[in-house]
Amino acid sequence: MSDRYIDFANSALGHRLVGALGLPSPVRLERWEAGRLRPVNGALLIGGGPLTQNVSAFANKLTEQIYSYGPKLKAVVFDASDLMQTGQLKQLREFFQPLMKNLEHSAHLVIFGRAPETLSDPFAASAQRALEGFSRSLAKELRNGGTLQLLYVGAGAEGQLEGALRFFLSPKSAYVSGQVVRLNACDTQVQDWTRPLAGRTALVTGAARGIGASIAETLARDGAQVVLLDVPPAKTDLDALAARLGGHSIALDICAEDAAAQLIEQLPNGIDIVVHNAGITRDKTLANMTPEFWDAVLAVNLNAPQVLTKALLDSGALHDNARVILLASISGIAGNRGQANYAASKAGLIGLAQAWAPLLAARGISINAVAPGFIETRMTAQIPFTLREAGRRMSSLGQGGLPQDVAEAVAWLAQPGSGAVSGQALRVCGQSVLGA
Numbered sequence: 001m002s003d004r005y006i007d008f009a010n011s012a013l014g015h016r017l018v019g020a021l022g023l024p025s026p027v028r029l030e031r032w033e034a035g036r037l038r039p040v041n042g043a044l045l046i047g048g049g050p051l052t053q054n055v056s057a058f059a060n061k062l063t064e065q066i067y068s069y070g071p072k073l074k075a076v077v078f079d080a081s082d083l084m085q086t087g088q089l090k091q092l093r094e095f096f097q098p099l100m101k102n103l104e105h106s107a108h109l110v111i112f113g114r115a116p117e118t119l120s121d122p123f124a125a126s127a128q129r130a131l132e133g134f135s136r137s138l139a140k141e142l143r144n145g146g147t148l149q150l151l152y153v154g155a156g157a158e159g160q161l162e163g164a165l166r167f168f169l170s171p172k173s174a175y176v177s178g179q180v181v182r183l184n185a186c187d188t189q190v191q192d193w194t195r196p197l198a199g200r201t202a203l204v205t206g207a208a209r210g211i212g213a214s215i216a217e218t219l220a221r222d223g224a225q226v227v228l229l230d231v232p233p234a235k236t237d238l239d240a241l242a243a244r245l246g247g248h249s250i251a252l253d254i255c256a257e258d259a260a261a262q263l264i265e266q267l268p269n270g271i272d273i274v275v276h277n278a279g280i281t282r283d284k285t286l287a288n289m290t291p292e293f294w295d296a297v298l299a300v301n302l303n304a305p306q307v308l309t310k311a312l313l314d315s316g317a318l319h320d321n322a323r324v325i326l327l328a329s330i331s332g333i334a335g336n337r338g339q340a341n342y343a344a345s346k347a348g349l350i351g352l353a354q355a356w357a358p359l360l361a362a363r364g365i366s367i368n369a370v371a372p373g374f375i376e377t378r379m380t381a382q383i384p385f386t387l388r389e390a391g392r393r394m395s396s397l398g399q400g401g402l403p404q405d406v407a408e409a410v411a412w413l414a415q416p417g418s419g420a421v422s423g424q425a426l427r428v429c430g431q432s433v434l435g436a
């Protein structure tokens with residue numbers, strides 16, 4: 001699905017007109033391309049507190065240009081984890097102010113902190129919570145496709161900083177901005193960064209097209225053996241994609257009464273990564289909502305992921321250290337007129353991740369939600385033009401995301417080391433104003 005306004009705004013004439021009329025001027029975001037090796041193509045600046053030492057230990061694997069001060073910047077890491085009093089927060093202004101006009105196109109910035117709820121001193125907790133307001137605001141001030149995230153680094157999570165920065169400092173997170181993510185200790189590690197999912201088998205539901213197809217391609221790119229599932233009418237597309245990716249396909253309606261039994265039978269060697277991507281919309285305001293519309297959305301989007309995950313767990317098919325990823329939506333965070341059924345189902349998924357995570361931790365299994373904003377797919381192409389335009393522009397990046405953007409976030413959460421993140425909802429929404 002193409003966004004003609006971006007094409008126009010980036011043409012020579014369009015650029016002048018957009019500037020003169022004060023219209024939004026979204027830039028083309030830099031994205032990860034197959035075959036690329038280094039996460040950062042340009043200068044990386046590292047500053048701040050003690051965690052900079054951890055980053056310095058692997059920074060030469062991220063880029064060839066590392067600076068403690070320097071030229072135009074492609075990536076910035078600032079460790080604010082030791083700012084424990086209000087007075088110390090000025091270090092944020094002192095560090096970031098001089099470099100705000102010195103960033104390259106699609107620059108990626110990351111701030112480290114300590115999760116406020118882990119600090120016993122109320123003033124320290126307050127100083128660390130202040131990082132959230134600062135980060136989200138600075139993310140909104142970035143231009144030219146820049147992004148910024150806050151990572152709260154827990155005790156023992158230092159070993160997972162490389163995996164997190166390989167995602168958040170690279171074009172893999174092109175459409176993720178203004179996010180707050182908590183990293184905790186995790187026993188498993190990526191062995192080979194060129195194929196971080198090697199040796200793992202991944203199931204993707206709703207994989208015949210759209211975001212699901214992109215997730216399957218990305219997981220296969222990262223070395224996973226993929227199992228693609230979709231409804232029987234989508235079998236031709238599903239089989240073709242599975243053949244191209246060297247995986248296998250399962251034509252199955254996830255709401256069928258015997259879906260769990262069929263799925264388990266088709267996964268004789270079990271599964272390491274489960275991506276519940278299949279989803280539907282049946283939009284109506286509640287006054288006009290039919291029982292069929294309500295039931296269908298709740299059945300596909302919420303009940304099926306619950307039932308299937310539980311069956312995979314109970315049968316032993318879900319391996320230790322598995323990664324479960326639920327495709328939610330910012331509708332489930334902000335609510336959306338005409339989507340009471342859809343938003344309920346997607347909020348339910350976020351709740352499922354939150355509630356299940358602590359129970360699965362003993363087996364090293366993580367469960368997270370990914371909440372996309374406006375993504376250019378067949379689903380969003382059906383939205384009426386004015387609403388579609390509003391959905392695209394109402395974010396810090398001023399444009400819709402691509403299926404690849406959601407897929408990259410899923411692929412990161414699927415990595416062995418990403419057990420560091422669990423029970424959380426990661427928005428892939430260009431810092432949409434909805435529900436922010």
Ligand SMILES: NC(=O)c1ccc[n+]([C@@H]2O[C@H](COP(=O)([O-])OP(=O)(O)OC[C@H]3O[C@@H](n4cnc5c(N)ncnc54)[C@H](O)[C@@H]3O)[C@@H](O)[C@H]2O)c1
Nearest residue numbers: 206210211230231253254277278279329372374375377379
């Ligand atoms: N496109 C967006 O902007 C957007 C935004 C937020 C969230 N999402 C979520 O991302 C996911 C993928 O969205 P998309 O835009 O690619 O949708 P899509 O409609 O293009 O693809 C969904 C896929 O799920 C499959 N599916 C539906 N019901 C199924 C069932 N009962 N059993 C098995 N497969 C079934 C469909 O056949 C289809 O291939 C969905 O969960 C959606 O809610 C999308």
